[in-house]
Amino acid sequence: MPTQETTSKWPLAQFVTVALVWGASFLFIAIGLEGLSPAQVVLGRLGSGAVALAGISLATRQKLPTEPAVWGHLAVVSVLLCVAPFLLYSWAEQAIGSGLASIYNATTPLMTTLVAMAALPRERPTTMRMLGLGAGFLGVLIVLGPWRGTGGGALAAQAACLLATACYGMGFVHLRRFVSPRGLPSLSLATVQVGLGALIMLALAPWLATAPVHISPRVVLSILILGMAGTGLAYVWNTNLVAAWGAANASTVTYLTPVVGVSLGVAVLAEPVTWNEPVGAVIAVVGIAISQGRLSGVGRWRRKPAPAGSTANQASSGRTDA
Template sequence: MGSEPPSRIKLFFAFAAIYILWGSTYLAIRLAIHTIPPFLMAGSRLFTAGAILYALGVRAGHPRPTRLHWRNAALAAIPLFVFGNGGVTWAEQKVSSGAASLVIATLPAWLLLLDWGYGGRSRPRVLELLGLGIGLSGVAVLSAPGGIKLDGVGVLLFAAIAWAVGSLLNRYSELPSSPVRVAGMQMLIGGAVMMALGLGLGETTRFDFAAVSVRSGAAWVYLAIAALVAIPAYTWLLTVTSPALVGTYAFVNPVVAVLLGWGAALLGWVDADEVLSARTGVAAWLVVLGVMLLVWPRKKPEPPSQESSTESTEVAAVGAGE
């Protein structure tokens, strides 16, 4: 890339990718699983995107991964994609895409706690603990009596914690130096395991390829493309701009997801539970405020190398949020 500063147009499109593409994947997941079983859908789209990314890494001439690299990639891929992305996909059968994005937005809180307890992070500051409490109170508002289903919330919280675990494994494990190759390896593994899980759960017995709607098929293609585009954009942004600025995706994504879900409900694409209610509005405000306190204060005092490493754990291989 050289020493020249990046053009504004490149920055614009890169931030659009991590803001809009990742935020929109929640709605795309719900549209896709309308006629495609969740684990077969998530596994096939990740496996496809992973194969393309891995091929790009091969074409670029990156060194071949070792057996240790594959083992470490697999250890992180299971919590990242099978439990993380797979959990979100399954939960969206019961929970609106907007609500799912708000629960998953608590990811920085779990990263903070896990990295403090098991990693090399110092004790959380008061503002960070305040952000943790505010963000989780937003989830409590969503799941209070009359809100979203508790089993959906439970799976989503488990998915967020699993994503944090996988992210930290990526941070502290020995992996190939190429982020594209790592992403390809992990999506190949995660996608294959999820497809096997779908087969084991009997999803093929209720899957009729001829019955897949145009909307679900288009959403599947969109999700695969989002994984291919957003990862390189995110990685590139970390090299050319402030990690704290890149980290703002964590509170922009749920806003994008809630608004898109609301719009889709008004168009009749999804169920009425996507309509923006007072409860969802309050929860969104609390979660976004909590994430802002978690993301911003903890990055500015840290040296650039540590910032980049910490920030990169928040999405690990693919955010696409999921």
């Protein structure tokens, strides 16, 4: 398993992979809820994700961070990027569809931008980035097709989805500000992050995960994929993206999750495709390109570095020289 230093050379490939894996996660949550409670789904995905990452770390002899401060920051990240949003989405999908949940998930870059404006002065959005974020969100709305009616869903469930994206926004920024500049390997960071999340859920299980369990091969397979891929390996790639592109830019991966959800509906459930879905997908992708500076020729997927050897340069690149 490559380290953050080597895998960060391939941010675009990791961006696409994370979009695919996270886009499918809402479908797997819905299937998991067929036999498990929301808390049991979260416990299963974090537990299987932690086992997968721990196994890879042992096989590659990857050392975990030893600084107490790093573990403290990763505990915060674990709550904000794993425990809280996973519980909120699993609870919400009892009342609303997985597609609608994935649409709400696409507001994560907007939440992240709001947090980054206050916490990360170097990542305050430019006019072009805001234009790109707006275009991306417009594309998501077109994919949703609100003029056709979305089926509504409980208001509390939809509010829970928005609260989950707020957690993601704070988690992205905390990771970027306090963890990424240390230049630690992504695998070790993800292993600790997901492992701490699994321990937190184990501690909460006697109060939250006591509902009857109805196991089926379909449910078990969904939880394993959700945990090992969506919660395990995806967090390695996500850590690389935050370090390489910054918090707000990395979070734009969520613009593609509704597109993946629509594609899965067509491929797996034979759902019909209407004109607004491919049009919205194109607009979302263009918005991402604008926010990354690919269309304007500015940024080249990461900010212009500060003078060599400066502390600002180390922080903005997500690495240290150590």
